[in-house]
Amino acid sequence: MPSLLERWVKHAALEVQEYMYLTGAAFRGVFTRPIYRHDIVEQFDQIGAGSLTVVLLAGLFTGAALASQSGLTLDQFGARPVVGRLVSASMIKELGPVLTALMLTGRIGSGIAAELGSMVVTDQINALRALGTDPVRKLVVPRVLAGIFMAPVLTVISDFIGILGGWVIARYQLQVNSGLYWSSITKGLYMQDVWMGLSKPFVFGFLIVTIACHVGLRTTGGTAGVGKATTVSVVAGSVAVISADFFVTQILIALLY
Amino acid sequence: MATQTERQTAKQILAEPGAPVIVFDHVQLAFDDKVVLRDVSFTVIKGHTKVILGASGSGKSTALKIIVGLLKADAGVVWVNGQRVDQLSEQALMPVRADLGMIFQEGALFDSLTVRENVGYKLYEETDMPLEQVDKRVEEVLGFIGLLEHIDKMPSELSGGQRRRVAIARAMAFKPSIMLYDEATTGLDPITATTVDEEMIKLRDLEDVSSIIVTHQLRDAFFVAEHMARRDAQGKVQIVPATPQKERQAEFIMLRDGLIIFEGDADSLRASEDPYIRDFLS
Numbered sequence: 001m002p003s004l005l006e007r008w009v010k011h012a013a014l015e016v017q018e019y020m021y022l023t024g025a026a027f028r029g030v031f032t033r034p035i036y037r038h039d040i041v042e043q044f045d046q047i048g049a050g051s052l053t054v055v056l057l058a059g060l061f062t063g064a065a066l067a068s069q070s071g072l073t074l075d076q077f078g079a080r081p082v083v084g085r086l087v088s089a090s091m092i093k094e095l096g097p098v099l100t101a102l103m104l105t106g107r108i109g110s111g112i113a114a115e116l117g118s119m120v121v122t123d124q125i126n127a128l129r130a131l132g133t134d135p136v137r138k139l140v141v142p143r144v145l146a147g148i149f150m151a152p153v154l155t156v157i158s159d160f161i162g163i164l165g166g167w168v169i170a171r172y173q174l175q176v177n178s179g180l181y182w183s184s185i186t187k188g189l190y191m192q193d194v195w196m197g198l199s200k201p202f203v204f205g206f207l208i209v210t211i212a213c214h215v216g217l218r219t220t221g222g223t224a225g226v227g228k229a230t231t232v233s234v235v236a237g238s239v240a241v242i243s244a245d246f247f248v249t250q251i252l253i254a255l256l257y
Numbered sequence: 258m259a260t261q262t263e264r265q266t267a268k269q270i271l272a273e274p275g276a277p278v279i280v281f282d283h284v285q286l287a288f289d290d291k292v293v294l295r296d297v298s299f300t301v302i303k304g305h306t307k308v309i310l311g312a313s314g315s316g317k318s319t320a321l322k323i324i325v326g327l328l329k330a331d332a333g334v335v336w337v338n339g340q341r342v343d344q345l346s347e348q349a350l351m352p353v354r355a356d357l358g359m360i361f362q363e364g365a366l367f368d369s370l371t372v373r374e375n376v377g378y379k380l381y382e383e384t385d386m387p388l389e390q391v392d393k394r395v396e397e398v399l400g401f402i403g404l405l406e407h408i409d410k411m412p413s414e415l416s417g418g419q420r421r422r423v424a425i426a427r428a429m430a431f432k433p434s435i436m437l438y439d440e441a442t443t444g445l446d447p448i449t450a451t452t453v454d455e456e457m458i459k460l461r462d463l464e465d466v467s468s469i470i471v472t473h474q475l476r477d478a479f480f481v482a483e484h485m486a487r488r489d490a491q492g493k494v495q496i497v498p499a500t501p502q503k504e505r506q507a508e509f510i511m512l513r514d515g516l517i518i519f520e521g522d523a524d525s526l527r528a529s530e531d532p533y534i535r536d537f538l539s
Contacts, residue, residue: 122363123361129326133382
């Protein structure tokens, strides 16, 4: 009788193996035929345009709260005018990518896991295969492409809206001159920061969608299983984003700075 | 991989009456410690119906999934239309599946697509057929099963029986020569189940489709085995009691604990003295 630890290790190894297999199959699916173009367009719309509202709201309030909090701290050093620099650096390098990714995990990760999980338990995935369609090409590839390319776009929007939210607080609560706010942003922003902020979302988008697809396609246990898959997808996606953020930051610091 | 000559020979053999279109040879499958198919062998002859009976969990649906390649057998050999499928990759299975129509339990319709898109799915997505021709074929198939007026509805707007019939339409839209029915009438009331049974009979007798029917609904199994479809002088389809010759073309198999415990026609099944079968039939 295998011990609990042995079973856990075997289960974890199997999950990693299946995840790697799925990402490999999705990678091959991007470069080989058939390619389901209308599904790709549909997913770009659902993942990109569909997530705009949550990303805008998250970005706006984060930027505003950041400016408010930073103002208090900067006042201790008499440095209130550089609040824009702090808001922009924080938003572009860290908060924009991570918060956008976490918002996407909640909205997209859960949706993908629930949709694919339902398709598994109602035999729709088997029906697809029986009808001659590869579910990875039809369902996973469009979502992965949309995740990889829309996460950076949404992050840039979130960054901008966050900085705008910071400006509202800086201008009307902290009484910082608008010109001073915007000039401190441009002066304090380096190309390395932009690269840092733009590189992360590609990784996060890939992780969120591939994890959600993997969890969704391995759903078992009927409707209760779909609920469990949704939860696992959000939890695993969020942990993956936060831990990947640390490692990607370390790599980019070593490469760029 | 089969050579051109081998494929040609297989094609010639399959064109003859009485040719085996599916061969299941000593197939075994287990999930961890649970043995689902212990040692199962059977053959489906071109134009015939094979009815697989058995209690829940006896391995009936598993056998169908192995034929389509949705599951891989642990041991044994499976031939479909002259091609060995048990060792084929997912990609290599696609041409084999082009001639197999499968109806899943509950229909497994794509719930985000309309009836039209469901029925024409394979033709829209996996072939280069012009859209007008696909639409024409979809309407023709829905007309055949009598659901043309529901063409633009979503699956959620259909009754259980209608969903099963749309599933049959989806499977027959690309004109497969073999149909696999997995519990196509389970959960339906007797009147609705009969309409689904009649679709199976029509496909078998009017479209010359070979079929495997997996069920534990005896009433439906005997109805399909003992009836046939024909067109009257006006071209109208009639379902009538089958001739003795036609009845013999429907063979029954009963599975129990992963083994075949009965194989024969409807009359032999009814006459069986096996206590388990008697219990099952009663």
